[in-house]
Amino acid sequence: MRFRIFEDFLSLVFPKTCCLCKRSLFDFENVLCRWCTANLPVANYHLRPQYNDLSVKITGLTKTNLVFAFLRFTKKGESQKLLHQLKYRNRPEIGVELGKIYGQILLQHGFQDWDQITPVPLHPAKQKRRGYNQSEQFAIGLGQSLEIPVRNDLERIHFTETQTKKSRLQRLDNVADVFRTKDGHRLKGKRVLLVDDVMTTGATLSTCANVLWNCEAETVDLAVLAAGKN
Ligand SMILES: [Zn+2]
Numbered sequence: 300m301r302f303r304i305f306e307d308f309l310s311l312v313f314p315k316t317c318c319l320c321k322r323s324l325f326d327f328e329n330v331l332c333r334w335c336t337a338n339l340p341v342a343n344y345h346l347r348p349q350y351n352d353l354s355v356k357i358t359g360l361t362k363t364n365l366v367f368a369f370l371r372f373t374k375k376g377e378s379q380k381l382l383h384q385l386k387y388r389n390r391p392e393i394g395v396e397l398g399k400i401y402g403q404i405l406l407q408h409g410f411q412d413w414d415q416i417t418p419v420p421l422h423p424a425k426q427k428r429r430g431y432n433q434s435e436q437f438a439i440g441l442g443q444s445l446e447i448p449v450r451n452d453l454e455r456i457h458f459t460e461t462q463t464k465k466s467r468l469q470r471l472d473n474v475a476d477v478f479r480t481k482d483g484h485r486l487k488g489k490r491v492l493l494v495d496d497v498m499t500t501g502a503t504l505s506t507c508a509n510v511l512w513n514c515e516a517e518t519v520d521l522a523v524l525a526a527g528k529n
Contacts, residue, residue, distance in 0.1 A: 317330075317331055317332035317335055318330055318331060318380075318381065318384055318390065318393055319331060319332075319335040319377055319380060319381070320332060320334070320335050322334075329392075329396055330392055330393055330396040331396060335377070336400065338377075339369075339370060339377060339378075339400075340370055340371045340373060340376055340377055340378055341369065341370060341371070342368040342369060342370055342371045342525075342526050344366065344367050344368040344526065345367050345404060345405055345408050345410060346408075348364075348365035348366055348367055348410070348520075349364065349365060349366075351366060351368075352526060353366045353368055353498050353501065353521070353523070353526055354366040356498070356500065356501040357501040357504065357505045357508075357521075360501055360502070360505035360509075361504075361505035361506075361508040361509050361512070361519075362508075362512065362519075363505075363508055363519055363520060363521055364518055364519075364520055365410070365520040365521070366520070366521045366522075367401075367405065367410075367520070367521065367522040367523070368498065368522070368523045368524075368525065368526035369397060369400075369401040369404075369522075369523070369524050369525065370397075370524060370525040370526070371525065371526055372497060372525040372526055372527045378524075378525045381393055381397065381525075382433075382496060382497065382524070382525060385433045385436070385496070385524075386429070386433050386496070389429075389430065391430075391431045391433065391436040392436075393436075394433050394434075394435075394436025394437040394439075394440060394496075394524070395436050395437070395439050395440040395443075396440060397437060397440060397524055398436065398437040398438060398439060398440020398441040398442070398443070398444070398524075399440040399441075399443055399444050400440075400444075401440070401441060401444075401522070401524075402440060402441040402442070402443065402444025402445045403444045405441070405444075405445065405522075406444060406445060411445050411446075411447070412490060413445070413447050413490045413491065413492040413520070414447070414489045414490045414491065415447060415448050415449070415450045415452075415489055415490075415491055415492070416438045416441055416442050416445070416447050416448070416449045416450070416491075416492045416494055417438070417449070417450055417451065417452050417453060417491050417492070417493055417494065417511070418432060418434040418435040418437070418438040418449065418451065418453075418493075418494045418495070419434050419453065419478075419493065419494065419495040419503060419504065419507050420432060420434075420435075420451065420453050420454050420455045420478070421434075421455060422455045423454075423455075433496050434494055434495045434496045434524075435449065435451065437494055437496060437524045438494040441492070441494065441522065447492070450485075451481075452480050452481060452482060452483075452485065452486060452511075453478050453479070453480060453481075453507055453510060453511075454478070454479060454480070454481055455477055455478055456477055456478070456479060477506065478506055478507050478510050479510060480510055480511075480514055483513075483514040484514070486511055486514035486515065486516045487514060487515040487516070488515065488516070488517050489516050489517060490516070490517050490518045490520075491511050491516050491518065491519050491520070492520050492521075492522055493507055493508055493511065493519055493520070493521050493522070494521075494522050494523070495507075495521075495523050495524075496523065496524045496525065497523060497524065497525050497526075497527045498521070498523045498526060498527055499527035504521055504523070508521065
């Protein structure tokens with residue numbers, strides 16, 4: 300809390316800066332300057348949402364129609380810088396802003412037929428530590444542009460061990476019983492856009508998608524902020 304007050308004080312004294320290039324922002328700019336926004340490493344998966352790297356990854360893990368990714372994840376690149384600040388530097392507004400930008404792009408391409416946007420949840424203890432769920436922040440931004448409500452219908456029950464040193468099969472096992480719905484009956488017949496920050500193996504997203512399918516959702520489409528590498 301002390302840091303928040305200090306940050307508020309700083310933003311009064313110093314103007315806001317672009318989270319990538321650090322240039323001072325104009326009043327009409329928010330979080331990112333126009334130049335950095337125009338030069339984001341976009342994945343363009345909305346141009347081929349039925350067949351792309353991510354849809355191939357989850358084939359056989361879950362059934363899904365459309366898979367979207369806003370950014371390409373490149374190590375030490377701009378998307379990694381954004382994700383790092385969003386996850387570890389207490390910058391939830393970066394998630395909201397990127398969601399708003401991608402929501403506009405989806406809208407321009409005619410994608411808006413969802414009843415709700417549902418983020419992949421964090422474990423409550425982890426969310427408490429971080430103060431927010433970064434995937435929910437991205438979902439909020441998407442929801443604002445698409446004018447679709449965000450509903451936190453999923454919850455994470457157990458802590459998962461770190462995924463990075465596990466094989467693909469171990470990762471699937473690791474998330475199998477981790478997610479459940481709070482209010483499953485509400486999902487029946489709903490067209491859901493399931494949202495996460497990054498997709499790497501697709502294990503987490505496909506497990507969450509299957510929970511939604513089990514609640515008889517009508518459709519489950521996926522959107523991630525960044526498409527991971529491995
Ligand atoms: Zn910039």
